[in-house]
Amino acid sequence: xxxxxxxxxxxxxxxxxxxxxxxxxxxxxxxxxxxxxxxxxxxxxxxxxxxxxxxxxxxxxxxxxxxxxxxxxxxxxxxxxxxxxxxxxxxxxxxxxxxxxxxxxxxxxxxxxxxxxxxxxxxxxxxxxxxxxxxxxxxxxxxxxxxxxxxxxxxxxxxxxxxxxxxxxxxxxxxxxxxxxxxxxxxxxxxxxxxxxxxxxxxxxxxxxxxxxxxxxxxxxxxxxxxxxxxxxxxxxxxxxxxxxxxxxxxxxxxxxxxxxxx
Amino acid sequence: xxxxxxxxxxxxxxxxxxxxxxxxxxxxxxxxxxxxxxxxxxxxxxxxxxxxxxxxxxxxxxxxxxxxxxxxxxxxxxxxxxxxxxxxxxxxxxxxxxxxxx
Numbered sequence: 001x002x003x004x005x006x007x008x009x010x011x012x013x014x015x016x017x018x019x020x021x022x023x024x025x026x027x028x029x030x031x032x033x034x035x036x037x038x039x040x041x042x043x044x045x046x047x048x049x050x051x052x053x054x055x056x057x058x059x060x061x062x063x064x065x066x067x068x069x070x071x072x073x074x075x076x077x078x079x080x081x082x083x084x085x086x087x088x089x090x091x092x093x094x095x096x097x098x099x100x101x102x103x104x105x106x107x108x109x110x111x112x113x114x115x116x117x118x119x120x121x122x123x124x125x126x127x128x129x130x131x132x133x134x135x136x137x138x139x140x141x142x143x144x145x146x147x148x149x150x151x152x153x154x155x156x157x158x159x160x161x162x163x164x165x166x167x168x169x170x171x172x173x174x175x176x177x178x179x180x181x182x183x184x185x186x187x188x189x190x191x192x193x194x195x196x197x198x199x200x201x202x203x204x205x206x207x208x209x210x211x212x213x214x215x216x217x218x219x220x221x222x223x224x225x226x227x228x229x230x231x232x233x234x235x236x237x238x239x240x241x242x243x244x245x246x247x248x249x250x251x252x253x254x255x256x257x258x259x260x261x262x263x
Numbered sequence: 264x265x266x267x268x269x270x271x272x273x274x275x276x277x278x279x280x281x282x283x284x285x286x287x288x289x290x291x292x293x294x295x296x297x298x299x300x301x302x303x304x305x306x307x308x309x310x311x312x313x314x315x316x317x318x319x320x321x322x323x324x325x326x327x328x329x330x331x332x333x334x335x336x337x338x339x340x341x342x343x344x345x346x347x348x349x350x351x352x353x354x355x356x357x358x359x360x361x362x363x364x365x
Binding site for chain 2: 004008012093094096097100101104114117118121122124125128129177196197200228229230231232233234235236239260263
């Protein structure tokens with residue numbers, strides 16, 4: 001079996017869970033031993049959107065964790081290590097403000113505020129500007145023992161290839177990784193001067209913060225870290241994502257990051 | 264929108280975190296509806312502004328019929344405006360050497 005980066009295998013875990021529904025009309029959460037946001041966020045959305053009766057995890061701790069993450073608490077206590085799944089109101093961008101501040105406060109002890117604020121806000125702004133979604137969600141989890149934070153943003157919109165193909169007919173439907181590349185290179189359906197935010201965000205994350213980023217959109221994916229990058233082309237239709245998922249994983253022990261070096 | 268002698272607090276109008284492009288567009292739509300020809304935008308207590316917001320702000324300002332000036336900008340706000348004003352339009356090559364089929 002091919003060895004993929006962990007963020008990719010976490011996404012594949014989600015796809016395997018989702019495909020259970022096609023075969024058995026249910027989802028057995030016990031088939032995944034440990035839930036990272038990259039797996040949990042899209043599968044919870046899938047379960048809710050399809051009103052699926054699912055089999056809970058055999059491990060009570062995991063079941064309790066999933067229950068906490070999927071029921072947003074309005075009052076967080078300081079020692080809490082997560083942001084539960086929050087929905088961004090895609091018809092009201094002002095709702096993003098409180099969620100963004102909550103996440104920025106969540107990471108404020110570990111990171112230079114400007115670096116994380118910049119990246120997070122650029123990713124969320126991208127949802128409102130381009131992806132025409134009905135639902136968008138975000139969650140975050142700190143792993144102090146493992147030494148990183150993972151943040152996952154997912155939307156069920158038209159996807160990056162879906163958006164760009166409206167303007168750039170040369171982008172082929174079976175080469176969705178090309179569309180992701182085009183978006184990262186600055187191609188946009190909007191007027192000039194676009195694309196800088198997402199590109200600089202990826203530079204800051206991967207180079208400045210030694211982070212790992214996964215972007216999945218329709219039948220393509222992009223994975224980048226400080227030592228390299230890969231594009232993925234999904235040949236199996238079961239891996240297709242209706243929308244866009246972005247996961248970022250950042251070490252906890254980085255120092256000050258001057259974002260202006262990367263802008 | 265909070266105004267005082269044609270001075271508008273952008274923090275009160277939008278947020279102390281300026282992050283969403285559409286909020287900049289809406290902000291300027293509201294400004295254009297004001298009777299005053301000169302508007303002062305007060306950036307006091309703004310904690311953060313991302314690049315997308317700065318780009319939209321400057322784009323809207325360029326097209327505005329008002330004379331607009333900014334006050335109380337922090338160093339980081341100034342820096343972000345500077346970065347946007349000096350950005351090049353060219354596309355950046357990402358490279359797709361490694362494409363892995365799954």
